[in-house]
Amino acid sequence: MNKLSAFGALIVVIAHIALIILCGVWAWSWVGPESFWGGVKFIFIWGIFDYIAHLVIMTLAVVLFNNE
Numbered sequence: 001m002n003k004l005s006a007f008g009a010l011i012v013v014i015a016h017i018a019l020i021i022l023c024g025v026w027a028w029s030w031v032g033p034e035s036f037w038g039g040v041k042f043i044f045i046w047g048i049f050d051y052i053a054h055l056v057i058m059t060l061a062v063v064l065f066n067n068e
Contacts, residue, residue: 005065008064008065012057012061015057016054016057019050019053019054019057020050022053023049023053024046026049027045027046027049028046030045
């Protein structure tokens with residue numbers, strides 16, 4: 001593994017952690033759960049936001065760090 005690949009892997013790991021937290025904050029501020037069903041909706045929306053964000057970041061990682 002060369003240095004560029006290691007750097008790319010580190011960026012992807014940091015981006016994953018940041019995206020999980022950021023998507024949770026966005027979902028919380030958007031839904032503002034105050035009941036059980038609000039909490040269920042929050043978890044559902046968080047999952048959707050997280051899925052979309054991870055698709056974007058992984059696509060960027062493939063495009064930026066593809067050595068071919």
